[in-house]
Amino acid sequence: MSHTPHATLDFLINGAEALVRVQPVDVSAEWGELIVESGPWLRDPAAGFARGALAVPLDDVTGYIVAAGSPRDSWPVSLGIRIDLVADPPVDGSQLVVTGELVARDDRGGTTRGTVVDSTGAVIALITQRSHLVPVEGPPTAPVVAFDAPPDGVCIRDALGIREPSRGVVEMPGTVLSANGIGNVHGGILICGAEFAAMSALGADGDLRSTSIDMAFVRPGSADETTTFRTEVMHTGRSLAVVRVVATAATGKACAIGTVTVQRVSS
Template sequence: MTTSSPVFHVGGPEVMLRIGDVTVSAERGEARTEGGPWLADPVAGVSRGALAVSCDDVTGYLVAAGSPRGRWPVSLGIRMDFLADPPLDGTLRVTGELVARDERGAMTRGAVTDPSGRTIATIIQRSHLIDAPRTPGEHATPQILEAPESPVREQLGLVETSPGVASMAPTVLSANGMGSVHGGILVCGCELAASTCVGAEGDMRTTSIDITYVRPCDAVGTTTFTSEILHRGRSLSVVRVVAANEGRKPAAIATVVLQHI
């Protein structure tokens, strides 16, 4: 796992999803992430939402690279669209670019391509700048993986606790360098919670996730994902998922669209 940018933080999510070869400037970013059995899921079929971690990293850190000293970008919202499953083997290329920047924040966009060069996912991200008292913490190492080949759902400890409710226990695999749950992990958790709520059983795939971040989600506490089915049809379902801190205050609100394959 390598990076050519001192601003980039390698944490638990990056280790779990094998994100590396990172290059970031104030205008563009690029990384690679590896496909593997960790992307398979017993309910969602394939965890497309796990791609949000590398996409969030690439599009977010290029904003950080061009931000004034002492200011740090925080995601306001992410929109991801998925065109195909990520392969369970092979290297995926993740790219990002700046759309616009001002003194308050920025808009960025990016894409994931498979080994053949086909685009399988896209992202649009909005971020705003905050006063940062520190830079991200120490980098993580592969030794934090207890079950490196198991599905992301299992590694994150995401379990259904009651109908429409799933919880994620505290784990270093979910945390960013600021001690909050990584924005990409919240996207991934919302997808897995939504697929569980509708009973996807591997015959549905996520086609889009639109998430808004309303407050930091403390990674040292349990994160709860509460799902509400807004529409269930023969070919398409729409699910609203709220990710909450232990105090039950929403941290992120997502709309997940799933279609039968």
């Protein structure tokens, strides 16, 4: 592949990164590392813990690896993400280390994978991401809009303004805290919203945990407008449930389609 990659690439903190307390360490065209600060905002009244929020730093670290090795006039966007969620994130203020590595790259994009480990080195989440390149005038160089980080006592669900007009339907109003570097809803936030919607469909009350979320991204959705998540329960049993979630933009067109697998735990 013949191109001039980004000579330098600054990691930007946009609303989604501020929401999940993501900070950069280092990113190259082959490997990357971020830090996430844990805290009470990672608790959730329905899901117990907002495991899906870990998709934000996982999406970031793997996406930036593709960006670092891509032409200056191109930027990667997600085609598909699968995350496997092994354990609950800590909420004690300890740091999570998020790393990613390149699997393959071509003229159209790249495939990457990554992990989140806690302070003991135990893996709590994994990602595989497929990205493709879209033309841009240049890489993002500043947050797309100004934002204020939410207070520490506000959980991610409340910070995003999540509403549940009916069981299995979740609405996320336009908010800067959902934005990526080009003003669309961050892929990790769409995964987080899908988790909230699946828990709504199952009537969760802290007794269920997402174990995997597999999402295809079919078109961008503006972070300035409401995103609606609608569900279909494909299977529910004593210990396992599978929920299909479709996220639609304000236009009514789907922007992401995913499958959330959930298991029951002791409350």
